[in-house]
Amino acid sequence: MELRGVDKYFGDLAAVNQINLAFQEGEFFTLVGPSGSGKTTLLRMLAGMDKPTRGDILLRGERINDRPANWRPTCMVFQSLALFPHMTVGGNVEYPLKCRGTPPAERKERASRCLELSHLPISYYDRPVTTCSGGERQRVALARALAFDPEILFFDEPLSAIDYRLRKTLEKEIKDIQRETGKTFVYITHSLEEAMVMSDRIGVMRDGGLAQIGTPHEIYSSPVNRFVSEFMGEVNSIAVTPGQDGKLWCASLGASITPPSPLDASFKQGTLMIRPENMRLVDADEAADTNVFSGELFNEYVLGSRIQYQIRINDDTFLVERLRESGSPESGEQIRFGWSAEDSMLFPE
Amino acid sequence: MGTLISRHWSTLSSGLLCSAPLFILLGLGFFGPLALVVLYSVQPRGSFSPFGTPTLENYIDIIEQTFYLSFGWSLLLAIISTAILLLICYPLALTIKRHSGTVANILTLLVIAPLFVAENIRLQGWVLFFDKSGFLDGGLNYLFGFGPGSLVNNVPAIVFGMVYVYLPFMLFPILLGLSNVPADVREAALDLGASRWRIFRDIEIPLAMPGILIGSLLCFVISLGAFSEAKFLGKGVIVTIAQDIESAFTFGQNWPRGSALAVLLIILAGTAVFLAMRRIDLNKMLGSR
Numbered sequence: 001m002e003l004r005g006v007d008k009y010f011g012d013l014a015a016v017n018q019i020n021l022a023f024q025e026g027e028f029f030t031l032v033g034p035s036g037s038g039k040t041t042l043l044r045m046l047a048g049m050d051k052p053t054r055g056d057i058l059l060r061g062e063r064i065n066d067r068p069a070n071w072r073p074t075c076m077v078f079q080s081l082a083l084f085p086h087m088t089v090g091g092n093v094e095y096p097l098k099c100r101g102t103p104p105a106e107r108k109e110r111a112s113r114c115l116e117l118s119h120l121p122i123s124y125y126d127r128p129v130t131t132c133s134g135g136e137r138q139r140v141a142l143a144r145a146l147a148f149d150p151e152i153l154f155f156d157e158p159l160s161a162i163d164y165r166l167r168k169t170l171e172k173e174i175k176d177i178q179r180e181t182g183k184t185f186v187y188i189t190h191s192l193e194e195a196m197v198m199s200d201r202i203g204v205m206r207d208g209g210l211a212q213i214g215t216p217h218e219i220y221s222s223p224v225n226r227f228v229s230e231f232m233g234e235v236n237s238i239a240v241t242p243g244q245d246g247k248l249w250c251a252s253l254g255a256s257i258t259p260p261s262p263l264d265a266s267f268k269q270g271t272l273m274i275r276p277e278n279m280r281l282v283d284a285d286e287a288a289d290t291n292v293f294s295g296e297l298f299n300e301y302v303l304g305s306r307i308q309y310q311i312r313i314n315d316d317t318f319l320v321e322r323l324r325e326s327g328s329p330e331s332g333e334q335i336r337f338g339w340s341a342e343d344s345m346l347f348p349e
Numbered sequence: 350m351g352t353l354i355s356r357h358w359s360t361l362s363s364g365l366l367c368s369a370p371l372f373i374l375l376g377l378g379f380f381g382p383l384a385l386v387v388l389y390s391v392q393p394r395g396s397f398s399p400f401g402t403p404t405l406e407n408y409i410d411i412i413e414q415t416f417y418l419s420f421g422w423s424l425l426l427a428i429i430s431t432a433i434l435l436l437i438c439y440p441l442a443l444t445i446k447r448h449s450g451t452v453a454n455i456l457t458l459l460v461i462a463p464l465f466v467a468e469n470i471r472l473q474g475w476v477l478f479f480d481k482s483g484f485l486d487g488g489l490n491y492l493f494g495f496g497p498g499s500l501v502n503n504v505p506a507i508v509f510g511m512v513y514v515y516l517p518f519m520l521f522p523i524l525l526g527l528s529n530v531p532a533d534v535r536e537a538a539l540d541l542g543a544s545r546w547r548i549f550r551d552i553e554i555p556l557a558m559p560g561i562l563i564g565s566l567l568c569f570v571i572s573l574g575a576f577s578e579a580k581f582l583g584k585g586v587i588v589t590i591a592q593d594i595e596s597a598f599t600f601g602q603n604w605p606r607g608s609a610l611a612v613l614l615i616i617l618a619g620t621a622v623f624l625a626m627r628r629i630d631l632n633k634m635l636g637s638r
C-alpha cells in the first residue's frame with residue numbers, strides 16, 4: 001500500500017499535507033506524533049472512511065481513493081474499539097464472516113481460532129460483549145479485525161485507555177500476533193514507548209507531514225531535526241553559535257563546546273542536543289577537557305533501574321541519567337558532568 | 350418524645366419521601382378514577398351509582414351491538430398512522446442526527462413549535478385549509494379556475510391529522526434511540542465489509558430499537574384513543590371508540606356502558622404496552638449501562 005502526495009483539507013485547514021509513504025508487506029509500521037498531527041486523519045483515509053483532497057492511495061499499484069471501506073481488504077481497530085454492544089463476543093468476531101456469507105459452521109470455527117489468537121478463552125464466546133472488561137474488549141476488537149482476514153490491519157491508538165501494565169502485555173501480544181500472521185500492521189499512537197516496542201519502522205508526524213521515517217534505532221539515535229529529537233525522548237538542548245578554533249560557543253554558559261563533527265562554513269546558529277543517557281558525571285579530580293560543566297544538583301528522579309539528576313547552572317537545566325548505584329550525590333551539591341562530542345547532535349537553524 | 354419521632358422519621362427512606370407527592374398525585378388522579386371506571390362498568394345499565402349489584406350486562410350489550418366497528422376503526426387508524434409515522438420520522442431523525450448544529454436546531458424547532466398551539470385549533474386550521482372553498486381549494490380556484498374541492502370528511506384526512514398531531518411523539522423517542530448508535534460502530538461495520546443495508550439491519554435498527562419501540566408505543570396508544578381528528582377532519586364519516594365513549598357518557602347518559610367501553614380500550618392499549626415493554630430495557634436506553 002502506498003500514498004502519493006496525499007493531502008486532506010478540512011475547510012482551509014490542512015490536516016494532512018503532502019504525504020508520500022509506502023508500507024512494505026508484512027511490516028509493523030507505527031505512525032507516531034503529538035495530538036493533532038494528522039495521524040488519525042491519515043489512517044481514516046487509508047481505511048477508506050475519508051477521501052483525500054489530493055493525491056493517490058495505491059494498493060499494489062491500483063488506485064483505490066474512491067473505494068469505500070467495505071470494499072477494501074483492510075480493517076481497523078478503533079480507538080473506541082467500536083464493538084457491537086448488542087452482540088455476544090462470538091457475534092462480534094463472526095460479523096465480518098457473516099457479511100461475507102461464510103456458512104455458520106465455518107464461521108464459528110474461524111471466529112474461535114481468532115479468539116484463541118488474541119488470547120481470549122473460548123468460554124467467552126456466548127458472553128455479551130458489554131460484560132467484558134477493558135482488556136477483554138481490546139482482545140475482542142483485535143479478534144474481530146483478524147476474523148476479517150485483512151491484508152493490512154490499522155490500529156488507531158487502541159491501547160490509550162488501558163492501564164500501564166495491561167498495556168505493556170497487550171503491546172507485546174499485538175507484536176506477537178503480527179509475527180504469527182505475517183500481516184502488515186499500521187499502528188498509530190502518541191506514545192513513543194509503544195512505537196519503540198512494537199515497530200519495524202516508525203514514521204514521525206508533525207503538522208500533517210512526515211518529519212522522518214526510519215527504524216526505531218535510526219530515529220532515536222539520528223533524528224533529522226530538533227522536533228524528532230525532542231519527540232523521541234528527553235533531551236538536553238543548548239543554544240550555540242560558531243566559536244573559535246572550529247568550536248561552538250554557548251553564550252548562556254560562557255563556554256566553548258566541541259561539536260560532534262567539524263562545523264560547516266555556513267553554520268550560523270543552532271541547537272546542540274544531548275540525550276540524558278549520553279551524559280555522565282565527571283569526578284572532581286578528573287582532568288576536564290571541553291564539554292564538562294559543573295552545576296548544582298537540584299533534584300533527582302528514580303526511573304526504575306536508572307536515576308536521573310537535574311542539574312542547574314544559572315537558569316539552564318540539564319538532565320543526566322545513569323544506572324542507580326550507591327554513593328549518590330546529595331541535593332544542593334556541586335557536581336560535574338559532561339559528554340563525549342560524538343554523542344551530541346547539532347541542528348542548525 | 351421529639352427524638353423518638355425524628356428517629357422514626359429517619360427510618361423512612363428519603364426516596365420514599367421524595368416520591369410521596371407523585372404517589373399521592375397518581376393515587377388521586379390516576380388509580381382512583383381508573384378504579385371508579387372499572388366499578389361503574391359492572392353496574393346495571395343507566396345506573397349513576399357505583400355501588401349497585403355487579404353485572405356483566407354492559408359487556409354483553411357491547412358485544413351484541415356494533416361497537417366492534419368503532420373498535421376496528423380505532424385500531425386500524427392507530428396501526429396505519431403509527432406505521433406512517435415510523436416511515437416519516439426515522440429518516441427525519443437520521444437527518445437531524447447527521448446535521449448537528451443549525452440545521453438540526455431549526456428542524457427541531459419546526460417540530461416543536463406547533464405544540465404551543467392547542468391540538469383542536471391546529472386541526473380546525475387544517476379543516477379551513479382543506480375544506481371546499483377553503484384556503485387550498487379557494488386559492489387554486491381563484492388563481493387557476495379549478496381546485497380539488499373538499500379534501501376533508503374522509504379517512505385519509507383523519508390519518509393525515511393523526512400523523513400531523515402525533516409526529517413529535519414518534520420523532521423524539523427515535524432521536525433518543527438513534528443516539529444509541531455511535532458513529533464509529535457504524536463505521537466499524539462498514540470497515541468489516543457490511544453493506545449499507547446490512548448496517549441498517551444488523552447495527553442501526555437493533556441499537557435504536559428501544560427508541561423505535563417507545564415511539565411506536567406512544568403513538569399507537571394515543572392514536573387508539575384519538576378523538577378530535579375523526580371529529581374535525583372526518584366530520585363523522587367514521588366513529589372511533591373514543592367518540593363512542595364520549596357519547597355514552599354525555600349524550601347517552603349511560604355511564605356504565607361508557608365505563609365498560611373504556612375498560613375494553615384500556616385492556617387493548619395495556620396489552621400493546623405490555624408486549625412492547627417486555628423488549629425494552631429503559632435503564633440501558635437512558636444510558637446507565
